[in-house]
Amino acid sequence: MVATSSLIGDQGDRLAAGLPVTDEWHRSIGDGARADAVAAVHARDRLTARERIALLCDEGSFTEIGGLVRDPVVGERAPADGVVTGSARIDGRPALVLSQDYSVFGGSVGHLGGAKTARLIDIALRDGCPLVMLLDGGGHRIQDGQNSRDYANAGNLFAQLARLSGYAPIVAAVLGPGFAANTNFAALADFVVMRSGHGTMGIAGPALVAAATGEQLTSQQLGGTEVQVDRQGLADLAVDGEQECLDALRTFLGLLPGNATQPTPAAPADPADDDPARGLPLRELVPDSSRRMYDIRPAVQAIADAGSVFELKPTFARNLVSALVRVRGRTVGVIANQPLHKGGMLDANACEKAAHFIGLCDAYGIALVFLMDVPGFAIGSAAEASTLGRRSAKMLFELGHATVPRLSIVLRKGYGLGYVAMSGSQAFSGDACLAWPTAEICAMSVEGSVDVAYRKDYQRAADPDARRAELIEQIRAQVGPLQAAAGFGVDDVIDPAETRARIVEVLDRAPTRRRLPMPPKVRGISPI
Numbered sequence: 001m002v003a004t005s006s007l008i009g010d011q012g013d014r015l016a017a018g019l020p021v022t023d024e025w026h027r028s029i030g031d032g033a034r035a036d037a038v039a040a041v042h043a044r045d046r047l048t049a050r051e052r053i054a055l056l057c058d059e060g061s062f063t064e065i066g067g068l069v070r071d072p073v074v075g076e077r078a079p080a081d082g083v084v085t086g087s088a089r090i091d092g093r094p095a096l097v098l099s100q101d102y103s104v105f106g107g108s109v110g111h112l113g114g115a116k117t118a119r120l121i122d123i124a125l126r127d128g129c130p131l132v133m134l135l136d137g138g139g140h141r142i143q144d145g146q147n148s149r150d151y152a153n154a155g156n157l158f159a160q161l162a163r164l165s166g167y168a169p170i171v172a173a174v175l176g177p178g179f180a181a182n183t184n185f186a187a188l189a190d191f192v193v194m195r196s197g198h199g200t201m202g203i204a205g206p207a208l209v210a211a212a213t214g215e216q217l218t219s220q221q222l223g224g225t226e227v228q229v230d231r232q233g234l235a236d237l238a239v240d241g242e243q244e245c246l247d248a249l250r251t252f253l254g255l256l257p258g259n260a261t262q263p264t265p266a267a268p269a270d271p272a273d274d275d276p277a278r279g280l281p282l283r284e285l286v287p288d289s290s291r292r293m294y295d296i297r298p299a300v301q302a303i304a305d306a307g308s309v310f311e312l313k314p315t316f317a318r319n320l321v322s323a324l325v326r327v328r329g330r331t332v333g334v335i336a337n338q339p340l341h342k343g344g345m346l347d348a349n350a351c352e353k354a355a356h357f358i359g360l361c362d363a364y365g366i367a368l369v370f371l372m373d374v375p376g377f378a379i380g381s382a383a384e385a386s387t388l389g390r391r392s393a394k395m396l397f398e399l400g401h402a403t404v405p406r407l408s409i410v411l412r413k414g415y416g417l418g419y420v421a422m423s424g425s426q427a428f429s430g431d432a433c434l435a436w437p438t439a440e441i442c443a444m445s446v447e448g449s450v451d452v453a454y455r456k457d458y459q460r461a462a463d464p465d466a467r468r469a470e471l472i473e474q475i476r477a478q479v480g481p482l483q484a485a486a487g488f489g490v491d492d493v494i495d496p497a498e499t500r501a502r503i504v505e506v507l508d509r510a511p512t513r514r515r516l517p518m519p520p521k522v523r524g525i526s527p528i
Contacts, residue, residue, distance in 0.1 A: 029067050029079040037103040046176065046198065047242050049084045049099035052134050056246045057088035057097065065123075066116040078104050081113040082137070085120045090132070090250060093258055093265075096124045099134040102176050107137025109181065114140075118157040121164060128259035130169040132249060133189065139180025139205075161188050166363035168259040171252060173245040174199035174235065177219065183234070190256075190360055191312070192235040193248040194225045201228045201235070233316035233353060251310055255324045255331045256364050263512070264366060267329040273305045274328075274504075279497035286373075286412050286438040286496075290446075293343070296321055296336045299371055299411065303327065303334070303500045312357065317349035322357040324366070328504060333361035336371035337422070339412075346418050347378040348386035351395040354421075358398040365512050368406040369503055374418035375445060393527035395421050399428045401524055405510035407432040409499060410439040410481070410490065425489050432506045434499075435481040435490045442479040446472055 031038045031048050041048050047055070053062050064086040071078055082104035088097050098120055100107045109117070124131040164170060165188055172189040174182070178201040186192045186201060194201070202209075202223035209215050209222065220226070225238035239245055257264050282302055287294055301309055304325035311323040319342040323334045335354055337344030346354075361368050377383070377392055399406075399421070408423045408430055419441060420427040440446070450458070450471045461467035481493040494502055 025068060026064075034079070034103070041103050046102070046136075048103070049101040049134065049136070052175070052242065052246065053084060053086075053088070053097055053099050055243060056132065056134070056249065057090055057095075058092065061089040062097070063087050065119065066112075069112045069116065071110050071112050074105070074110070078110060078113075080104075081110050081116065082107060083109060083113040083116055085116045087123070087129075090130075091254055093130075093253070094127075095130045095132055095253070096120050097132045097134070100137040100182075102136045107177065109137060109140055114155060114157065118155055118160065121157060121160045124168050125160060125164050128168050128261065130171065130253055130256075130258060131164060132253075133170070133172040133185055135172055135174050135178045135182045135185060136176035137178070137182060139182065158184065158188075161185070165190075166260060166359075169253060169256045169364070171249050173249055174201055175242060175245060176200075177205065179203070179205035179219075179223065183223075187234060190363075191237075191249070191252045193237045193239060193245045194229055194235045195242060195245050196225045196238045196240055199235075199238075200224050229313075230315045233313055233349060236312045238315070252324070255310060255326075256366075260363055260365065264331040264364065266331075267305070267308075267326055269328040270305065274500070276497060276501075278302055279500055282496035282499060286436065290412060290440065293339045295340050296338045296344070296371060296373065296411075299499070300325065300334050300336055303369065303371075303503055304332075305329065313353055317347070317353040319344055319347065320350040320353055322353055327500070327507065330507065331366050332503075332507070333357060333366045333368045334371065335368065335422070337373045339373055342378070343375050344373050344413070345375050345378050346392065346395075346421060347383065348388045348391040351388065351391040351421075355391070355394040355398045358395070358402055362398070362402040362404050365404060367404050367507055367510070367512075368402070368423070370406065370408040370423045372408055372410045372414050372419070372422040372424065373412040374415060374422050375413050376416040376418040377421075387528075390527045392417070392421065397524065397527055399423060401516070402428070403513045403516055405431045405507060405512075405514075407434070407503065407506050409433075409494075410435040410441060410484075411496075412436070412438050412440065413445075414439060414441040416442075416444050431510045432502070433490045434502060435484060435493050436496050436499075437481060437493060439481040439484065439490075439493070440476070440479045441481070441484045441489065442475075446475050446479065449475060 027033055031050050038048055066085055067080050069081050071081055082101045083098055085098045088095055098117055170189040171191045172186045174186060174194040176198055178199060183201045183203060200219040200223040206217050206219055206222055228234040229238040237248055239248060279302055282299060285294060285299055300321060300323055308326035309323050319338050321336040321338050325332050325334055378388060406423050414424055423430050425433045450468060454471050458464045458467035458471060484490045485493050
């Protein structure tokens with residue numbers, strides 16, 4: 001690499017010769033000047049920070065910010081201070097991008113790299129542009145942070161990131177180590193994708209954990225995708241390669257507006273998507289027995305434009321499906337109970353997943369559709385130990401603050417508080433509440449209600465089992481969709497094949513947002 005001091009010293013000679021001084025300065029920080037570092041990155045089956053930006057952004061659109069910074073402590077060993085930042089276009093739309101450079105002190109962040117990151121967030125706030133973070137680093141740089149003169153200042157990076165949340169989209173790809181501050185960056189993002197086998201997250205890495213607690217864990221055991229995607233849900237998606245990570249970011253951003261003041265980008269509508277034949281299989285979707293499982297995903301696909309379903313957190317809380325889809329080109333959020341897993345009940349993880357998704361959609365003006373087949377909330381000591389009480393309240397809290405259109409469709413079970421939490425009827429002033437002919441709406445499961453309220457009745461009978469079955473049938477006859485419609489608890493009972501058409505009708509007439517009758521307060525207080 002050409003030393004910065006020599007470049008500055010040559011400035012007069014180069015200017016006199018009419019040569020572009022800045023070209024050489026910028027070449028000195030690029031991959032072309034760092035052949036050994038680039039080769040080492042490629043040997044680890046990874047791309048460089050700049051190669052990632054080139055793959056993500058529209059060709060020639062990236063303009064670097066702060067590329068020529070130099071830390072006087074580490075100097076030439078930290079080109080751009082280990083983080084590449086700048087503005088670009090992604091599918092023709094402006095964005096701010098930062099890409100951490102693992103080849104520079106393991107991607108750790110020095111005080112100048114931190115200042116560049118903070119500057120980028122400030123610009124995203126000021127200009128209302130999405131923020132893209134390509135994370136591949138090990139937290140604060142020890143060589144630059146173990147002194148109070150620099151570190152005591154702290155800075156307002158996280159305060160600004162919190163303020164950006166809900167105004168402009170924040171997305172992150174975890175492409176390598178993501179311990180320490182990177183984990184909090186990801187946790188504040190709207191969408192996080194991890195590269196399987198490479199990406200990791202956690203409050204502290206294996207070395208610090210071993211020193212502090214004695215636990216001996218690999219990076220993957222501590223915070224790999226099996227932990228952070230499948231079990232914890234900190235990340236939304238795990239994919240195999242870097243290109244797939246970048247493609248996921250691009251797809252997600254394409255479904256959202258540039259910021260909360262803009263409309264969601266629309267795709268061209270395809271008349272074939274409105275063919276009534278697409279909905280016909282829904283008539284056979286729900287089994288005759290309320291105890292039989294089925295996959296809810298065909299219903300999500302049937303109401304969406306073909307090929308438009310983008311599911312978030314598909315391997316976390318699999319008893320609930322949350323997906324961004326398009327309906328006649330318009331972005332819509334779908335929340336659906338998944339009977340294949342835990343019967344579709346709402347447990348703590350499902351409630352957290354739903355609450356975050358509701359907040360995301362409400363922030364960016366995306367209407368919500370609830371496909372309901374919910375037997376209620378999880379119960380028992382394990383459910384209580386999971387703090388379900390607070391997490392279920394978080395889901396209700398988000399619904400209570402949402403301003404976007406929402407409609408619910410009861411496919412089969414709409415039991416108890418689960419019915420309310422899935423935006424049943426007018427619990428949260430829904431724009432429509434519809435039911436399929438297979439719907440059952442009641443305070444608790446039919447069998448459970450008989451066992452709680454009528455146990456003595458059927459146990460005294462000559463044939464307890466027959467009497468219990470008789471009581472179950474009597475109650476089941478009172479909880480069907482016609483009874484719900486007769487009491488005006490639902491707006492209509494519809495043929496399942498009509499579902500997409502009815503959703504289109506509601507979304508066409510409902511305003512993008514509506515004012516809530518809120519009292520004079522600054523904010524609500526989240527249960528968690």
